[in-house]
Amino acid sequence: MEKSVQTLTSFIIALTTSLIFSASAMAADPLPSWNEGGSKQAIMDFVTAVTKEGGKDYVPPGERIATFDNDGTLWIEYPMYTQALFAFDRVKELAPQHPEWKTRQPFKGVLEDDMKAVGATGMEGVMELILATHSGMTATEFSQEVSRWLATTKQKRFDRLYTELVYQPQLELLAYLRANGFKTFIVSGGGIAFMRPMTEKVYGIPPEQVVGSSVVAEFQLRDGKPVLARMPEINFINDKAGKPVGIYQHIGKRPLLAFGNSDSDMQMIEYTMAGEGRRLGLFVHHTDAAREYAYDRDSHVGKLDKALDQAAARGWIIVDMKKDWKQVFPGN
């Protein structure tokens, strides 16, 4: 009997300890890299309101959909989109098999590091670069190529891998939303197949919760083995007015919360906010030249102009990187 009481006592101690630990975990700040203030308060008030059972703003877990843009919202995009840099590197790698590129824009510009010449070819030139470097291989081969590049290529100024140049406050926000029953999605203009190899490890977002632009894929048998071939043809551009469309086709539910950083995210945020009940729309404003970059109205990437003008009137939250974020990247 002595023995069993002892066992019971240690059981109770273990139980009490675990209760104390979970209580303190609940009390801890879920967003430690966010400075106290308007943006953080707005987020926490919103999450509290929609998760409070019996409250007037309550939303059941299945409807708690949060969508995040990727470039400039979850990871660095300045001075050039990561995927474009990947495409440039691929052009250089593939150049020996394409002697014609030496004299043809936009390839010539890439090979000579002449970004002005590349830029002069406009959207059409960019599409040509993307198709030339993102198709002509199987799905598996492309995924391996992306993984290899991401594991070995460093951003120049910060001398870190791109997957390390993600925003710590956003990692905390994603985790906080998930802990509150939200399902988190990426909804990006970037290539779906370029993002998927890293989103689960870096953001905790599995491939099936990534919505993005895509090339046409084709099911083929090669030596009797089924493969998915990536074709040199655009399937869908998940940008601007394409974002609500991508959300409809892929998710089939209207987001409760949407987070972007540029005018290209306006339609996603508009669509989100037009839903019934309480919703939250946010934009990252890149204001921090010291810790990251400062750019908005005149930027060639992540242009934030109209959304800045309209935010106040439309109830969108502008998150000021310099003021709202205690820390920008993980680790330091």
Added chain:
Amino acid sequence: MEKSVQTLTSFIIALTTSLIFSASAMAADPLPSWNEGGSKQAIMDFVTAVTKEGGKDYVPPGERIATFDNDGTLWIEYPMYTQALFAFDRVKELAPQHPEWKTRQPFKGVLEDDMKAVGATGMEGVMELILATHSGMTATEFSQEVSRWLATTKQKRFDRLYTELVYQPQLELLAYLRANGFKTFIVSGGGIAFMRPMTEKVYGIPPEQVVGSSVVAEFQLRDGKPVLARMPEINFINDKAGKPVGIYQHIGKRPLLAFGNSDSDMQMIEYTMAGEGRRLGLFVHHTDAAREYAYDRDSHVGKLDKALDQAAARGWIIVDMKKDWKQVFPGN
């Protein structure tokens, strides 16, 4: 002290009771509507193997993707696909606004219940019917229309709603897979927007885990309000070789288990089985004229012919409805 020992004792009793209950829940048959035998055994052996930590076939939960065809695999499809019947009813409803349909096939055939005339217009005619009845409204309006139809239209022979003519053994299988860490998806040739209004309630599969055919959608502002307009243009046909493509674009992972019922599911199953490690591919064979229907090689819906011939050699499981299923529909 007496008091606290009493509390501890009742705590222990509660704990023991709950342990006994969970043990008995674990011991209970998770697939009671499946007869003992080859198919059931193959499924349970497979799930045990891929979920056994440290085992040679172990697969981590995130990779446990199961894809199910819908028509004829999860719910009834004979003598006519449910979505086609919905389209026919819509044609009749919309006919007053389209006087030209009285003299034009395939609409004339639908209005006169002349299925032979409709059939004579072939795939092109079917597409015309689908586009005429599935576009020209907003996403929200279409979803409401489908919900209303599904809530009010009964299948003639069984005099039950289509959402009640789902297969009980498959509902058990979906729940069993989810209880074992699988994420369950529908991958159907049917319209994604036709299925989504009912999949969560009926199958426990949320809209974002439904992959299907789609029309083009467009983001529009109507009186300043953002809507998604369904356009009279096919976006994607998620059938046959389209199924592995839909899986790639939508899920981004190769299934571990895939379940179909017709030759249109062969590519999905081929793609699934070609993955590394242990995989499972299954087909429902409709052999039960008494409890449901019996059809295969010569059927105009859910034709199962080549897959029947190749199953044994390729290691695909043919589930014989009559022999393998103790019960077909829920309730009874």
